[in-house]
Amino acid sequence: MAGADAGLASAAGDVEEAAPLVAGPGSRRAPASVMGASRDVHLLSSAFLFVFLAYHAAQNLQSTVNTDENLGSISLGVLYTSFTAFSAAGSAVVRWMGSRRALVAGTSGYLLFIAANLLPSWYTMVPASLYLGFTASIIWVGQGTYLTSAALSHARENNLPEGPTLGSFNGEFWGMFASTQVIGNLISLALLRNGKDGGSITGKNLLFAVFLGCMIVGIVLMCLLSKRDEKKDNTPTHSSFGAMLKYIIAPLKDKRMLLTIPLIAYSGLQQAFVWAVFTKSIVTPVLGISGVGGAMAIYGAADVVCSLVAGRLTSGLRSAAFIVSVGAILQAIVLFWLLLFYSPMDGLLGAAIPLFIGALWGVGDGVLNTQLSALLGLLFEDVKEAAFAQLKVWQSGAIAVIFFLSPSITLQAMLLLMAAALVISFGSFLFLTLVVEKSSPVRA
Numbered sequence: 001m002a003g004a005d006a007g008l009a010s011a012a013g014d015v016e017e018a019a020p021l022v023a024g025p026g027s028r029r030a031p032a033s034v035m036g037a038s039r040d041v042h043l044l045s046s047a048f049l050f051v052f053l054a055y056h057a058a059q060n061l062q063s064t065v066n067t068d069e070n071l072g073s074i075s076l077g078v079l080y081t082s083f084t085a086f087s088a089a090g091s092a093v094v095r096w097m098g099s100r101r102a103l104v105a106g107t108s109g110y111l112l113f114i115a116a117n118l119l120p121s122w123y124t125m126v127p128a129s130l131y132l133g134f135t136a137s138i139i140w141v142g143q144g145t146y147l148t149s150a151a152l153s154h155a156r157e158n159n160l161p162e163g164p165t166l167g168s169f170n171g172e173f174w175g176m177f178a179s180t181q182v183i184g185n186l187i188s189l190a191l192l193r194n195g196k197d198g199g200s201i202t203g204k205n206l207l208f209a210v211f212l213g214c215m216i217v218g219i220v221l222m223c224l225l226s227k228r229d230e231k232k233d234n235t236p237t238h239s240s241f242g243a244m245l246k247y248i249i250a251p252l253k254d255k256r257m258l259l260t261i262p263l264i265a266y267s268g269l270q271q272a273f274v275w276a277v278f279t280k281s282i283v284t285p286v287l288g289i290s291g292v293g294g295a296m297a298i299y300g301a302a303d304v305v306c307s308l309v310a311g312r313l314t315s316g317l318r319s320a321a322f323i324v325s326v327g328a329i330l331q332a333i334v335l336f337w338l339l340l341f342y343s344p345m346d347g348l349l350g351a352a353i354p355l356f357i358g359a360l361w362g363v364g365d366g367v368l369n370t371q372l373s374a375l376l377g378l379l380f381e382d383v384k385e386a387a388f389a390q391l392k393v394w395q396s397g398a399i400a401v402i403f404f405l406s407p408s409i410t411l412q413a414m415l416l417l418m419a420a421a422l423v424i425s426f427g428s429f430l431f432l433t434l435v436v437e438k439s440s441p442v443r444a
Contacts (some may be wrong), residue, residue: 171311
């Protein structure tokens with residue numbers, strides 16, 4: 001990453017300086033800039049809250065409401081395979097469209113997926129899942145790019161340290177995002193409470209109609225975001241397809257990204273473990289299908305609290321290393337306890353154990369979400385879009401692996417896979433901290 005990346009860094013720096021959060025002379029509009037940064041992070045977080053409370057609840061219900069020939073599970077496998085395939089191209093699309101327009105366009109796939117659930121069949125669910133994989137790659141690269149750009153601009157314009165600012169912005173976003181599991185599952189519980197195996201047809205259709213309304217609210221909020229011209233001074237760099245491809249794969253030439261990828265992949269594995277394995281093999285045998293919503297709500301609540309706290313405590317690479325260590329240790333304890341000692345129990349204690357496991361796992365997920373986003377923003381500021389595209393490539397690929405493996409391997413084998421992945425990814429992350437501290441200090 002020599003000359004080309006230096007040019008990218010210079011261009012990116014120019015863009016950040018040339019694109020204030022609120023238009024107008026900087027000296028006269030400083031207070032508005034502060035308000036603009038806060039407004040943007042509130043709007044972005046709220047928009048994702050409405051979009052993903054609907055999507056996450058729908059995702060959790062796929063194996064229950066779309067059971068014919070495993071339509072729901074196969075659709076999710078197709079979705080995350082498509083997400084993986086398109087994630088590398090997501091960076092190019094975001095740079096072409098701009099992060100704000102990419103965020104708005106990206107929600108269309110989620111809207112179509114929810115609509116397809118009103119008339120579920122192979123002819124609606126599979127095409128909707130393929131399209132959602134494409135738009136998901138756009139919205140997530142756009143989210144990482146927009147949030148990082150807003151945080152760094154806010155820090156520079158107000159003479160704030162960039163590490164804590166990134167941590168604070170990511171903490172608020174991921175805290176709001178994690179609450180989607182709580183709110184979405186409670187809505188599902190309320191509307192499907194009188195039905196069995198996914199509720200009545202009327203209850204299911206009402207639920208997805210409510211989710212469509214939530215999607216529309218999220219899209220409207222996306223449209224209210226401040227416009228950012230991140231690509232203005234970078235156009236000559238991508239005058240050809242080869243130049244664009246070089247930009248996309250640039251992070252893979254960086255040792256820091258190669259050392260971060262195992263942790264990124266593990267973050268996807270541990271998310272899919274909750275959706276595909278925890279609910280089916282840990283919660284359902286003890287609490288039944290009706291207990292899945294409650295367990296996932298507790299998981300989401302723990303995720304919310306941890307995201308907010310971890311974001312506030314982030315000040316740089318050293319603090320990120322400590323916070324990630326706490327989350328990794330908690331998830332390691334859960335995995336090895338499940339592997340060596342766990343067996344379903346009756347009574348109050350038996351019912352409480354899955355809920356407690358969900359809470360601990362939610363803490364680990366909150367840690368990984370906030371710290372990975374802040375870490376990529378700090379280490380790869382010059383190639384933000386490409387870095388966040390790599391995040392989703394490896395994360396969604398790992399999720400797809402779990403969805404396709406879970407029906408064919410035992411719980412013990414899955415736990416061994418998860419434990420091995422955790423050890424490898426955590427070791428790689430610790431080595432990353434040593435490499436970065438030796439080469440060049442990360443902003444405090």
